[in-house]
Amino acid sequence: MPQGKRKRSGDRVQAFFPDEVWSGGKKSTGGQPLQPFSLSKAWKRCGDGFYSCQEEKAAASSERTTLLGKPIAHTPVYDEDCNDNNPARIVWSSSDSELSNDGSKEFNSRLGFASRSSRNKGKSYSMDLSASMKQFNDDVPEITGWQYECDSEEEKRTFSDAAESAVEISDPESLSSKATESQLLKGAESSKVMAMEIAEYSSDDEFDESYVPILPSHFPASNDGDVVSPTAKPASEWLKTAQVLLQTPEKKIDKASKTPEDSAKKRKRFLRGGLAERLSRLQNRERSAISFWRHQCESDCKITVGAKSGVLVLKIIQVHEECAIQVAHCTQQINDNNKEALCTNDSNDTSHLIVLFTCQTAAQLQVRPHDIIHIHPPWQKLKLKTEDKNMYIILNTHFTQKIIPNNNSTNKACRYEMVTVRRKKLPLSIMFKINETCHEHEVKEQVPHNPSVPKPLQAGSSQRKQSTMYFKKNDSLLDVVESQGAAGWKGACLRVVVQRVYCLPSKNKTGLHNGSSKNIPCQENKLRSDFSVCLLVQDAYGMFSELHLQAAELSVDHIDVYSKRWEGKTCCLTGMKILQRTTKGRAPGLFSLIDSLWPPLVPIKVHGQSQDQQVQNNLPVPSFCYVLAVHAEEIEDDEAEETPDLYLPPAVYTLRDIHQIVGPSQRCSFCGTVIYIRPEISANPAPQQEMWIFVTDSTLQEGSSAAPRTLSVCISPSCLLDNRVHQALCNKSPCALLFKDAIRENGRVICVERTVLSVQKPLLSSASGVKQVTDPVQLDDLDCAAQANSLCAVQGIITGVNEKTAYSWPVCNECGSNKLQRSDEKREAYLCSQCCQYTSNPDIRMQLEVFLRCDSMPGCTVRIKLQQETISLLLRLSPSVDGCYEVSNVLGMKVGPLNCYVQSASSQLGRYVELKEISLWKAN
Template identity: 35%
Template sequence: MISAESIVFMCPVEGAKFSSNSQHGNISRQRAGFCFISSELTEMKKLRPRQSDRPGVLTLRILGVREECGMQATVCDRLPEGERCVALFNKATAAQLQPVPGDIVHIYPPWQNLVVEGERYPIILNTHFSQKICVEIKQDNAGGPRDAVAVEKCRPPPLTRSLWRAGTSQVSTEKSIPCKQVGELNRSEIRMSLLDVVEDCGSSASQSGPVEVVVQRVYCIPITQSLHRASLQHRALSKPAEPVAPQHIGRLCALVQDSYGMFGEVLLQCVSTESEIQLNSEHLEGCVCLLQALRVVQRLTRDKCSLLFSMIDSLWPPPVDPKSHDDLPQSPSDRVPPPSFCYKLSIQQGHMVPVSRQADSPLYRPPVLQTLREILQVQHSEDESLRFRCSFRATVVHKHILSSNAGEMEMLLFVTDPSLQTEPNTQGNGRTVAVCLSPSCLIRGSVTQALDALQQQPVLKFRDAVKEHGQIFCWDQTVIQLEPEDPSFSIPQPIILDHLGPETLPYSLCSVTGVIVAVDESTAFSWPTCSRCESCRLETREQQKGFLCLVCGEVMDEATIKMQLEVFLSCSSLSHCTVKVKLQQKTINSLLNSTRCPEGYSVENVLGSEIGPLSTLVHVVNRSHTVWMGLEELSFDLR
């Protein structure tokens, strides 16, 4: 950062100096002087006096030219003093002058002389009013048009120097070259900064590297089959059958961090099996790796990629303070905010090479498993809208599908753990927690199979889930794994649920007890099903009694009658509240046990009956006028 007081304007009138931090009056005078000098320069070009004798005119002999950030930097000697300096010309001025070594150039006021700490030579700025006086003429092309001179492009200063350097630059008399030469940097050497590698890639999407990073996380993003890809499967029947390539189920991604604390999301290869995901995760996560042949895909900011930066925030501050550009430890990282941007990078398969074993880097922060009670208690000490990452193990007791479109499924998993089941509920936390699985979260086949057989109540490990507004979500960077059986991680049976109350929220599990006061006869009906596979696709046999199942082929004399029944309850704990429960077949059979009519039921036999406690899922809670709740009975019986 250059102080405004350090910029000095040189005026042609007796070399008067004006500070650049002038107020509105000085700005108006500067604008007026700009127009005056512009017109004066036009008149001076018509004459041929010795302009170098005028006060404030700077005479330079150009020694070398190179391009920096779209401008041309010329190393010059000031005449007649012979002092070395660097003059910066913008694109328009450089196109007019076409400076080459040996040219004599006059720079008219108001040019600026800037001395920056750490730079070898002073820098001449505001060179809009420049005129070439003498042109070097070479012997081999005398009399002919001068050939275009190739301008050396200079690499900009490293971004780490600007973004991660402690303190700000101030003006001093110390001088140096304004930027590093390209030859000083050997691209074959291993870099330690992701920003340097991104800078090398530039805007041309060229490859760069290698760079040393630590792999903080490895996760897999699902790949949805597009319509275009599906249309390619329709081949001509005349062609011989070709072996079908394995369909990719996702793409591996790695969240990496360099020694300066900067993060980057690296897109790795696509994977087709779960074993590939597991093998790459175990092989890479926590290791120090070399990334080679990197390409910049996208610049990511906190506003546009809040989910990714919630992961970065969970890894900040680092266990050790990151290095500065001078390879010195920075100030304590707990005082430095996490990065506000990062880069999405891509590499080809095999270009991420581990150079150390897992957890060898002091920057690596493994996920910390917490109990559900610890995670839920955060809302009592911090803002509920705070988004943070959490990892835990839990037993799944119920699965509820929210939506399923084009192969993408969004579901709710109701989970619990011993901390919620065995410990007394003194903090007002629920006995179960709803975890929302987004379609962007890859669900492995082993997890899907375990969820399809919920009677066994599988134990899953959720790594880097997101807790926000008191709810838990699984998004892109969340990893869900099936845990082996662990006797120490078991919950009592039957599962303890919260009692239905006036503060019960939708999509929560609770137990309810009440007296039936009414029956919803509009939704009550019965239908025959197969006694073997419970299918409702039955047909009567011709000239014979009984039914034939069209699914399994079972022949039966009598079908199993199933019924649907929804009742209204009166609960002692809920006064002035309407509670409607959709009952399961087992509860319906117990209610109609005294009824001998197989095709229906008698309402009089149902009214006044007390049922419960029932395990239910709360679907709807309406508090507009009077409290109205819609529930569905569940069964957690283990097989």
């Protein structure tokens, strides 16, 4: 169908596309039909077409005015009526009928193509083209009226004038005018797009439709495809720019005019969805907006800004530089048009402003006192409150123009004059006080929203409910209990400090757990669902209470979130139920934790005494404690009043201090690198059993003191491990754990209920001044003090072999499985039932226990179960007969030092130690 069209157009092509124009000045395409391909290509560069055909226009310009009234327009006709406030007129040729068919619809469909990348642009042009080709088939174009909005009434008028006068349509003309039109539409559209984008970070509300259009100075082809899009503005403006270009074709390439972030070219991968990624995207967008704006600025230095809203017109009073940012004190040049730009809410003293320029902008502007500058939106305003007045700071001044009253030539001269700016050094001694903001904004620390944790349980979800305002605040737990009765109360408001947050396994939710570390048999499912999240709180009188939290979706795995939410915070309890009153005898575990928080660091109130009386020392530890059930919603943040900070954070000890300072049965916190665990745990959730974790840190490894080099930590099943800790322990590589409120007992440490384990970032444990433990980890030599469930290194001479337990078995050399069967078919071959392969050379695994004589333990029997490698080493020189070795071959051999786990040790006469050789965890 486009065929006929093209034929007709053949002899009268008058649009000049860059390729053609350059080939022969006024090229006449003769009878040569335009190929769709070359057309679309030409369309892509139609901007150049106009750029270059301006030369022609110069010649034709004298005819322009006469053309204006003619019924048939050949090309867009420029009205050079130089009325300053009257933008150039455009006369549209009849080909606009394409639009007129269903103008609004097509118009809309083009919006989708309004793209800022030149490649997409090409696409959209060719789309337009095909659309117009289709249009050409209509023999009688109908004009149905103009349904889209023109940028100005004036243009609208011109449009319709042209349309009415279109009597006959000649195809080539329609083509060329279509070029103009689609260009213009596109331009207008993309200006909208850009305006919208910019508006996203525009600071002022006055940013509106009348935003100063951005005038293109170069079209893509003249700009080697740089991403600057020909965008923006009313057609009239656009044409005007084109004319300006025509007259001043010189192109200036100013290095300094590069956009600010050229240095930030390094591509870096940021966290997906993170703030950095977002900023980097914004930055790119801003960068192209800036470079585009600068291009247009260079081409048209005299944008009249007076009437454009959002443009700040400022006079510079003084400039200095602070850290690569130029600080300009300015006064606002008030005139009726831009008055509202700043003085929206403050009518006074807004005339004095401080404007900041980045060094790039500053280098371009070369501002000096008395200069007049225009700052185009989007700029950003920041209000500073100083003691006497409000001060406005203008940021994001990327779209700034210096206005030079003289003509262009002097302009250039001033521009490159050097401007010296005084630099100011900034003090390093002043920290920014970002926390001392107005109180109503003061909210406690926040953690990012964790979707799996209910909102009220998350940090930062301060629920300032009416209750805390209306109810009288009470800071005595006992008072509240007395006055409200034990059955449960509502409507009171008890203020407490949350000392600790932990999880308790609970067979019966109300039950208490004593401090024994006996095995509590519990099923995994039960364990994960049957627990309480507890808060140990303290009131102003020092009274403790354990709150069992009741909320819909609690999870052991989020204990760190709960901890962050509440620990150390002052909260108001607005309702609760008393579950139990307990005493030290009944709940030793609870009280061992309470003891560790006693005495308080700050004076507490004493019942029956006036409040300002200082408390005497030696206050007895509370002898009883209430256990309360509280709904999560009944705990509200209390930020109102100054309260003495009763919170006693866990003091983190080094492991050497744990050995040397911490007394028996004391609660203590420490950080250690796990080097071995026994028994091994699997990644699959399994009932938590008692296990031993062996930790060390640099204070133990490097110290030459008497302290053992490792610390054995027993994890009782009552100490709930969250998933992260569990996974870390499964990995079998050294990991740093923080143990909070574990109990020291007989040279080792026990983690029971109310002990919280958490994974530390490896680097953070070195942050605590304890360096990361480096391989190889040293163990203590076996000596008389060795206890069961500890680690040691042993060396000695083999004095005997436990023949009863020595045996060997084959395993598959492929998969390591020991499920091998003698093959029926092949002699001497095995069939692995796991990997179903035949193997004739299975690996041989051996178990061997030997007795050692150790110099460090004279007269002591040491039995050690060796690992495969050590056995192989021992037997490598011994002759083997059918897999059997002579005992005598290994007797007298020296082994060690071997890392061992002490399985049992008797301290009676005829001391006997049973060891198992182990491999310590090594960093991968």
